[in-house]
Amino acid sequence: MRDSERAWREALYGPEGFFTRGSVPADHFRTAPLIGPELAEALLVLLDRVDFALGRPARVDFVDVGAGGGELSAAVRELAAGSLGDRLHVTAVDVGPARELPGVAWERSLPGAVQGLLVGHEWLDAIPCPVVSWPCADPWLERWWPLRPGWRAEIGAPRDAAWADAVSRVRGAALAIDYGHVLADRAAGRHAEGTFAAYRGGRRVEPVFDGSCDLTAHVALDACAVAAGGSWVLVSQRDALAALGLSGSVGGSGMAWLESLARSGRVAELRDPAGLGAFGWLLHGVGVAVTDLLPPLPPWQP
Ligand SMILES: C[S@@+](CC[C@H](N)C(=O)[O-])C[C@H]1O[C@@H](n2cnc3c(N)ncnc32)[C@H](O)[C@@H]1O
Numbered sequence: 001m002r003d004s005e006r007a008w009r010e011a012l013y014g015p016e017g018f019f020t021r022g023s024v025p026a027d028h029f030r031t032a033p034l035i036g037p038e039l040a041e042a043l044l045v046l047l048d049r050v051d052f053a054l055g056r057p058a059r060v061d062f063v064d065v066g067a068g069g070g071e072l073s074a075a076v077r078e079l080a081a082g083s084l085g086d087r088l089h090v091t092a093v094d095v096g097p098a099r100e101l102p103g104v105a106w107e108r109s110l111p112g113a114v115q116g117l118l119v120g121h122e123w124l125d126a127i128p129c130p131v132v133s134w135p136c137a138d139p140w141l142e143r144w145w146p147l148r149p150g151w152r153a154e155i156g157a158p159r160d161a162a163w164a165d166a167v168s169r170v171r172g173a174a175l176a177i178d179y180g181h182v183l184a185d186r187a188a189g190r191h192a193e194g195t196f197a198a199y200r201g202g203r204r205v206e207p208v209f210d211g212s213c214d215l216t217a218h219v220a221l222d223a224c225a226v227a228a229g230g231s232w233v234l235v236s237q238r239d240a241l242a243a244l245g246l247s248g249s250v251g252g253s254g255m256a257w258l259e260s261l262a263r264s265g266r267v268a269e270l271r272d273p274a275g276l277g278a279f280g281w282l283l284h285g286v287g288v289a290v291t292d293l294l295p296p297l298p299p300w301q302p
Contacts, residue, residue: 001130005158008128011209013095018211019126022097024069028214029199031122032177032237032276033072036266039121040075042244043175044084046293047076047117050172051084053288054115060087061116065166066123067092070099070106077103088116110169118166118174124219125178127162130155131196131217144223145186152194153186156220160227167228167284173293174228176282177237180219181302191218221280221300232284235297238277241270243294278302 001009012018025031032039043062051060062080064073073092080088091105098106110118131154132138134147140157147153167174181191195218198207205213225232248267250260271277280300285293 002132002155004131005128007209008131008215011211011215012126012128014211016211018214019094019096021211023214024096025122026069026071027201029202031068032270032279033068033075033121035269036263037075037079038246038263038266038270040072040079042241042246043072043117043119044076044079045244045246046173046175047080047088048084049293050117050288051087053285053292054172056083056087057115058087059089059115060084061089061091061111061114061118061172063091063093063111063114063116063118065093065110065118065120066126067094067106068096068122070094070101070104072119072121073104074101077101110166112169114170114172114174116172118170118172120163120166120174120176120178122178124159124163124176124221124224125180125216126214127159128215129158129217131194133194140223144183144220148189148192151189151192152196153191154194154196154217156223159219160223163224163282164227164229167230167286170284171287172285173288173290174284174286176219176221176224177279178219178221178282179278179302180221180280182220182222182234182300185302186220219280221282225282225284228284230284230286231290232282233290233294233297234280234282234300235294236273236277236300236302237279237281238271238273239297240281240283240294241267241277243297246270 248264
């Protein structure tokens with residue numbers, strides 16, 4: 001392991017690490033599960049499609065890997081209704097301290113087998129990887145981020161391996177939602193400075209490796225897709241949410257109108273092309289055709 005990856009890993013997951021000590025996104029930044037229940041609603045539509053494609057088995061899993069404060073798991077558990085709700089097992093997986101959430105199992109590592117939908121929401125960007133600069137001889141860089149003089153980069157191999165391992169446990173679908181980039185952008189030098197960054201208290205700060213801040217870097221989702229293999233699509237969150245029917249229409253009267261207005265604002269935030277809407281959705285179908293889960297959509301252009 002290179003020194004930069006080791007230092008990053010220690011700073012997040014060592015004994016005094018940022019996540020080991022129990023930091024959650026709610027303390028430092030805003031992620032989609034913190035906005036409201038709308039992401040969970042959309043994921044339940046996707047899970048229903050997975051469940052149908054699997055023939056509505058007796059047990060269906062929703063696994064939230066890198067669950068943080070568990071907000072997404074809790075919302076999925078609360079909103080799941082009917083037959084799916086009765087058969088649903090929700091598991092939050094995180095290396096940080098366990099949380100008590102009604103109806104949600106909390107684990108430190110991934111289950112051996114998942115039948116249903118596994119979601120990694122802003123999980124892969126929290127997996128440390130080597131931070132390097134030109135010149136650097138590395139097979140991952142040669143294929144996925146060919147460096148030129150002066151460029152910096154992150155070697156995404158640890159994310160590829162983590163994602164391939166997660167997908168290998170699934171029958172149904174696996175979805176990574178994250179900010180990131182694709183080869184065409186990287187090769188064109190759009191991220192010539194690299195994307196390694198630190199955040200504390202909602203603000204970008206100078207990276208320090210003492211566990212006081214979150215350390216992150218954009219995810220090469222195209223490399224993760226190829227590493228996990230099988231059938232997959234890589235689309236924008238904006239398009240995926242629309243394809244799952246998430247609407248922010250305003251209507252009704254009185255309190256209903258006010259609530260629809262608030263919801264419309266939350267949906268707009270999730271779909272904002274300059275913000276969360278530009279996140280990538282990497283969706284793999286495993287034993288299920290990915291075309292049964294989402295209609296054809298334009299490829300992700302972060
Ligand atoms: C950026 S947070 C995202 C939390 C949450 N999904 C959200 O979007 O609000 C990343 C989380 O991934 C967890 N994590 C990192 N590597 C992990 C691993 N190998 N297994 C389980 N959790 C992990 C961290 O502890 C942290 O809570």
